[in-house]
Amino acid sequence: DAGVTQSPTHLIKTRGQQVTLRCSPIxxxxxxxxxxxxxxxxxxxxxxxxxxxxxxxxxxPDRFSARQFPNYSSELNVNALLLGDSALYLCASSLGTSTGNTIYFGEGSWLTVV
Amino acid sequence: TQLLEQSPQFLSIQEGENLTVYCNSSSVFSSLQWYRQEPGEGPVLLVTVVTGGEVKKLKRLTFQFGDARKDSSLHITAAQPGDTGLYLCAPYGGWGKLQFGAGTQVVVTP
Incomplete structure (x- = not known):
């Protein structure tokens, strides 16, 4: 069975640009x-x-936004990118929200802002 | 906000040695999870501890939860290169929100 999948795996953006990261849960x-x-x-x-x-x-900050679609996939959007937004962005999924539900992480999307 | 401290920040040992990493908080944990993150991957859940004084074993890994539920430790016996990784602790109260510490980077050399 596929785990949590994220795309893209790596990307480089310029300051001020916008980025969208995608996640498909288990x-x-x-x-x-x-x-x-x-x-x-x-x-x-x-x-x-x-x-x-x-x-x-x-x-x-409000530059960060996200949404979840009817198929439970999700997107993370970051506007007006700053150098400090350079990071690994991880998506995680679980069956439900209780403490008994194991959280599974994807491998992440590496964002570099130049 | 719960302050979470992990120590040491970095640990480098030879294969076969033992090691212990610590996780301390200013507040009581309702439950605490330990994760290991290897390079290029996301964190993977190792264990969840809930009860004060609890001890859980996972092969060569032993997890202890303090009686007051404010601290926890992870002990690895006879470390192997495959144990290399970033060890993270995080209290978890549900709703997908984990509050990770900064982690302990463990390097085990052959």
């Missing part, structure tokens, strides 16, 4: 979360979506 998983991992740090929570609605948001 089949049957309805909960999708997004994390940002800067080099040398642990992942930081950005958003969580469940049943196509935003259920949680981390401490990130």
């Amino acid at each position: 089949s049957g998983h309805k909960s999708v979360s997004w994390y940002q991992q800067v080099l040398g740090q642990g992942p930081q929570f950005i958003f969580q979506y469940y049943e196509k609605e935003e259920r949680g948001r981390g401490n990130f």
Whole structure:
């Protein structure tokens, strides 16, 4: 069975541009979360979506937005890119939202802003 | 906001040695998860601890949860190169929101 898949795997953008990252959760998983991992740090929570609605948001500016589609896939959008947005963006999925549901991570999308 | 501290930040050991990494918080954990992240991959769940004083074993890995549920440790016996990775702890209260620490980078050389 396919795990969490993310695209693109690597991309380079210029300051001020916009980027869209995509995530396909494990089949049957309805909960999708997004994390940002800067080099040398642990992942930081950005958003969580469940049943196509935003259920949680981390401490990130409004330049970051996301959505979940009827097939439970998700997109993360970042506008007006800054150098500091350079990071690994991880998508994670789980069956549901309880603490008993294992969270599975994708391999991430490496974003470099120049 | 729960302050989470992991120590040490970096650990380099030879194959066959033992190691322990720590996870401490200023607040009580409802539950705590440990993950390992290898280069180029996302974190993978190793264990979830819930009860104060709990000890869980996963082959050569032993996880302990403090009695007060404010700290946890991960002990690896006879480390192998395959244990190399970033070890992350995170309290988890549900809803897909994990609050990771900065992690401990472990390097095991043959």
